[in-house]
Amino acid sequence: MVEAAWSASRAPGPLRAFYQRVQARRGFQKAIVATARKMTVLAWHLITKDQDYAFARPSLVQHKRRKLELAAGAPSERGNHRRPGAAYNDRDRRTAERQEAERAEHAYQVLTSHWQTRPGHPIPQRT
Numbered sequence: 001m002v003e004a005a006w007s008a009s010r011a012p013g014p015l016r017a018f019y020q021r022v023q024a025r026r027g028f029q030k031a032i033v034a035t036a037r038k039m040t041v042l043a044w045h046l047i048t049k050d051q052d053y054a055f056a057r058p059s060l061v062q063h064k065r066r067k068l069e070l071a072a073g074a075p076s077e078r079g080n081h082r083r084p085g086a087a088y089n090d091r092d093r094r095t096a097e098r099q100e101a102e103r104a105e106h107a108y109q110v111l112t113s114h115w116q117t118r119p120g121h122p123i124p125q126r127t
Contacts (some may be wrong), residue, residue: 001036013055013099014108021112055086055104057097063088 009019015035023031046053070076088094 001040002032005032005036005039008039012098012105014104015039016109017105017112021109055101057094057101059088059093059097065108 005015005019008015009032010016015038019031019035019036022034026034042053045051
């Protein structure tokens with residue numbers, strides 16, 4: 001999960017914003033572990049509630065699924081058949097999906113920037 005968290009910390013989206021927020025306070029090692037834990041909890045919730053990740057990039061997901069199908073032995077069809085995963089080859093679509101992920105990341109940053117501790121409830125300092 002830590003290796004997946006490293007990847008998530010570099011891709012645009014709310015997980016990268018979470019990593020950057022924790023990293024600024026605690027350092028990169030604790031931020032990576034916190035991101036890995038967040039991803040684990042997120043995966044558990046998505047599986048138990050049978051939902052898709054809201055911030056997934058659809059063409060990238062289709063592209064990865066097609067690669068898994070080919071690795072599992074699905075027949076390879078050469079040419080432009082507009083099979084699942086072919087949308088990833090459209091540069092404009094990839095750019096639009098990346099921009100959408102960057103907007104979600106920015107929305108998370110704005111949301112967390114307004115968080116304040118409640119009076120009388122200071123954030124505990126760990127040593």
